[in-house]
Each structure stands twice: as structure tokens, then as C-alpha cells.
Amino acid sequence: MAKLKEIICIPVGTFQANCYLIKQEGHVLIIDPGARAIKIMEYICDEIVDGIILTHGHFDHIGAVDEIMKATGCKCYLHRNDQEIVKNKNLNSMNGISAKIYHEVFDLHEGINQIGIFSLEVFNTPGHTPGSCLIKIDNDLFSGDVLFYMSIGRVDLPLGSEREMRDSLRFIKTLDPSLTVYPGHGQSTTLEFELNQNPWL
Ligand SMILES: [Zn+2]
Numbered sequence: 489m490a491k492l493k494e495i496i497c498i499p500v501g502t503f504q505a506n507c508y509l510i511k512q513e514g515h516v517l518i519i520d521p522g523a524r525a526i527k528i529m530e531y532i533c534d535e536i537v538d539g540i541i542l543t544h545g546h547f548d549h550i551g552a553v554d555e556i557m558k559a560t561g562c563k564c565y566l567h568r569n570d571q572e573i574v575k576n577k578n579l580n581s582m583n584g585i586s587a588k589i590y591h592e593v594f595d596l597h598e599g600i601n602q603i604g605i606f607s608l609e610v611f612n613t614p615g616h617t618p619g620s621c622l623i624k625i626d627n628d629l630f631s632g633d634v635l636f637y638m639s640i641g642r643v644d645l646p647l648g649s650e651r652e653m654r655d656s657l658r659f660i661k662t663l664d665p666s667l668t669v670y671p672g673h674g675q676s677t678t679l680e681f682e683l684n685q686n687p688w689l
């Protein structure tokens with residue numbers, strides 16, 4: 489029998505960053521809780537929170553991390569190359585808004601990460617930030633601020649790199665086109681559509 493999985497998208501904060509809840513078999517994984525911890529937690533019924541996964545360290549994706557960790561006791565995971573960003577407000581602020589994570593953040597490493605019942609395949613795709621990752625769960629790809637519907641993430645922010653983004657986009661073209669893409673902002677899409685229509689790919 490196929491495993492029933494539900495993906496809930498909750499846009500939060502000034503920049504409407506997409507927080508995703510992935511629910512399966514009474515467990516939930518939270519991706520990028522950027523703001524509005526209470527609103528996000530209202531979507532969690534009696535599921536066990538297996539963890540918080542961050543696609544990268546910018547303030548608009550991390551603002552509710554401490555509050556949710558405190559409320560649920562779960563752990564938070566982020567690629568090591570963005571650890572500095574979440575501990576230093578100067579590196580993740582925009583228009584005077586910033587955020588910081590005070591709890592310990594664990595390493596999300598490249599390859600397979602088993603977090604609770606969820607098996608995540610992680611690809612480090614720098615350019616927007618050094619530790620930006622694509623997170624693949626089954627046939628779904630959470631693309632953070634690397635790839636958007638018909639667009640890509642900025643490379644002009646602190647620690648951004650146009651050259652690295654070019655390499656990351658080249659890598660994205662090697663992934664399975666049938667993947668459904670859930671970006672850090674805006675609507676979901678498919679990799680096949682982006683490969684055909686996104687001017688940056
Ligand atoms: Zn970002």
C-alpha cells in the first residue's frame with residue numbers, strides 16, 4: 489500500500505516565505521518555519537514533530553525555529569555552510585529585519601538523512617547562500633530560495649555567489665524532471681515545467 493503523505497504550505501512573514509509541513513503516519517516534518525510559530529503549530533494536530541529542516545539560513549526562513557523547538561522539543565537541521573548565518577544577524581538581515589537561532593542546530597549533510605520516519609536526500613546547491621540545499625523526499629523537491637516558479641534566488645546578498653549558482657543550476661538540470669518542486673516563495677511547480685519554461689535554466 490502506498491504511504492499516504494500530506495504536504496501543507498503555509499506562507500509566513502513579511503516576505504511570505506513558504507513553511508511546509510510534511511505529514512505521514514502520525515509524524516510531521518517542518519521545513520523553513522520563517523515566522524508565526526503559533527500559526528504554524530495550529531496546523532499540527534497530534535502528530536509527532538520529527539524535526540525542523542532549513543533549506544538555508546536567511547531570517548525569513550528561520551524566525552519561528554526557537555519558538556517551535558521550545559514548544560515541541562524537536563531538533564533543527566541545517567547544512568553546515570549556513571550555520572554561521574543563523575548565528576549572526578548581520579549575515580541574514582534584509583531591510584533591517586533579521587533573525588537568529590539560539591538553540592543548537594544540527595548538521596544536515598549531503599546525501600541521505602534519516603530524520604524520524606522521514607528519509608531525506610540532500611543536495612548542497614550554493615549560490616543564494618553557501619549552505620543552500622535542495623531537499624528531496626520521495627518525488628517532492630523542496631528548493632528553498634535556489635529555484636522558484638519561473639525564477640531563481642538572488643545572488644547579490646551577503647555570501648551569495650553568481651558562479652556557484654551557475655554550477656547549482658547546471659546540477660538541477662541533471663535531476664529527474666518528474667519531481668514536484670516546492671519553492672521557498674511562491675507557487676509550486678514541476679521540474680519538467682521549469683526546465684522548459686524557466687529562462688534561468
Ligand atoms: Zn533566502
Ligand SMILES: [Zn+2]
Pocket residue numbers: 503505546548549633672673
Ligand atoms: Zn527567502
